[in-house]
Amino acid sequence: MSATAIAPIAASATTDVLTRLLIIDDEPSIRESLETLLTLEGFSVTLAQDGATGLDLLSRSEYDLLLLDLALPGESGIDLLPRITQMHPQLPVIMITAFGTVGNVVDAIRAGAENFVQKPWDNEKLLADIRTAIARHRAEAEVVQLKRALKKRYNFENIVGKSEPMLRLFDTVAQVAPSRSTILIQGESGTGKELIAKAIHQNSPRRDKPFIPVNTGAVPSELLESTLFGHVKGAFTSAITSKKGLFEVANGGTLFLDEIGTMSMDMQAKILRVLQDRRFMHLGGTSEIQVDVRIVAATNVNLQQAVRDGRFREDLFYRLNVICLELPALRSRREDIPLLCAHFLNFYAEENGTTVPTLSPEALRILMDYEWPGNVRELENCMERGVVLCTTGVITPDLLPAQLTGSTYSATLLDHRPDASLFDLMEEIERRIISDRMERCHWNQTEAAEYFKIPLSTLNQKIKRLNVEIKKRPRD
The missing domain is CATH 3.40.50.300 (P-loop containing nucleotide triphosphate hydrolases)
Structure with a gap:
């Protein structure tokens, strides 16, 4: 069996087709405004003025994303959402409303909404939210399809990759x-x-x-x-x-x-x-x-x-x-990074009992550009961190580890220890670098010593002198 045999299966989820959006909103001016904006951006837009019409359209056609008004006549958007997710469990839904209270946001997210947009919206942010939601759900669908294909052809478990x-x-x-x-x-x-x-x-x-x-x-x-x-x-x-x-x-x-x-x-x-x-x-x-x-x-x-x-x-x-x-190192198969991110975000969201977050376009660009010295394990740790720290449903660059975003040890130290001597700052930087590398090596001192290109005995001496906290190493 050739390697290319599985490629069409793996790639089909991201085929470049016209993206179809459904808008359910009772205000004609809102529907017209959204239709104009999204059509100019290349989306195929279908409109519904109430929940009953929207449900009928959903029963007859497939859509890539739903923009759902919260305050609809009759059943509200939140009331409709469970029925919509039952019909199309994988359909991303963005709620839109003029009353973006904390309670409304929480209720919408709990009911299965992907995101929450308040009227009047910022066009660029709305478009970014729509593209992010669609990209994430396509990546999730591709992961499921890819795993199914790998399982069918190779009997592989928990291995993700199409490169x-x-x-x-x-x-x-x-x-x-x-x-x-x-x-x-x-x-x-x-x-x-x-x-x-x-x-x-x-x-x-x-x-x-x-x-x-x-x-x-x-x-x-x-x-x-x-x-x-x-x-x-x-x-x-x-x-x-x-x-x-x-x-x-x-x-x-x-x-x-x-x-x-x-x-x-x-x-x-x-x-x-x-x-x-x-x-x-x-x-x-x-x-x-x-x-x-x-x-x-x-x-x-x-x-x-x-x-x-x-x-x-x-x-x-x-x-x-x-x-x-x-x-292969992760940096030599970067096209697998979005798939791996979707896989790990789903895994850790389920493990922590939280909603699966999305990656902002800026965060994804950082992930795609990073060299990944710790490879897939480092990416997995990064996604677990994002799931745990994310409170808005979107992982932004500020939730990524410092080594990905270019933050430096020295800048942080200078801010927090303005009276420290140069020697003290250098020791603290060395301590943090060793601790960071040890964590990324899962506390394997031999592996860390090889990375630093120093004898194991030298690393042990530095750990003792700098009082680096060593944690128990988990299984790979």
Whole structure:
């Protein structure tokens, strides 16, 4: 199956067709004014003077957006809204009224309105609100359609992307997943390596067996051997009982070894032996254990360079590198950013029990222009922040993290600490930079040290000297 096979399905939601708007308002002058404005902007406009006429039109035709007056004769706009959303759950609705009280706004949003515009309106703002609402709902529809297509063709879950690099990756994953081969996934931090590993497992004959992920960089080296291979009672001081390792737990399934480039040379030798012989021994044990485990490994470092530097075994590299999948950085597939934003906004709105917010055009431009050093994980964190902080239904640039909008540490410090010395300011800036990077690395010190291009010991010294607060690292 070629990568282009799915492209028409993914792209159909954004086909450039005439946008159809329905206006329900009882004032002829308002209807005429809106029709003139929106027609000049290239929209196809249909008018209704009351709720009954509007409902009849909605039952017979499809529209991209509804402008609904609050104060209609008979049933009010808010009374009509539940019936409208039942007929067309995905139709964005903007309420318009001359009485924009807080209570009206709350009632309208709770009833399912996308936004609230007060008469007399600002033409530019109204047009921006309409375009934002339509773009968001088209992106949501595209995400749903894309997920359905990916599920149908590839059996992928929670993976979003229609860019050419991602479609090529999807084809490769679908091709190699049924095999028994070891797979190496390479890509920057935050690109979604574990999601791809899960997709490989889910599309393999091992799908009914365990998928066991382990972040080898997050497990202290002295505990990693016991974690992977298990131990017998008395193997070390705290080994009061025998315990199975993850290789045994994953027997028949898939073991995902993330950040494999951080392993010690001694552990690399042990992993190599399992790959070659499919046998290992418990720590402190004497009998060999046979296992059938598929290894999917991942790294955000250049293993070939690590081999040249003497930090990674060449024989293990070639054992792992049977099939290599390269995950593209988010900055190299920017066309996926709106889809990912829609996906994460829906997810976190549902998780927090809130209305799904929209992105203002200015905020979306910032997101599209940003370099995304933290990749999809950073974008996800950004969207979660937006959902939590948004109170107006629209995420504006001021709700985006400082590193996206160009705000600087030094300007903030100068405002709040005018009497601080240069040395104090430099220490505070360094503290904030380290804390910010640690958070974006999910508190993985090894990953942060690699980003800063300093030894791990140096980073640890700086963390202690600057009293950087370290939080518990969540699972990827």
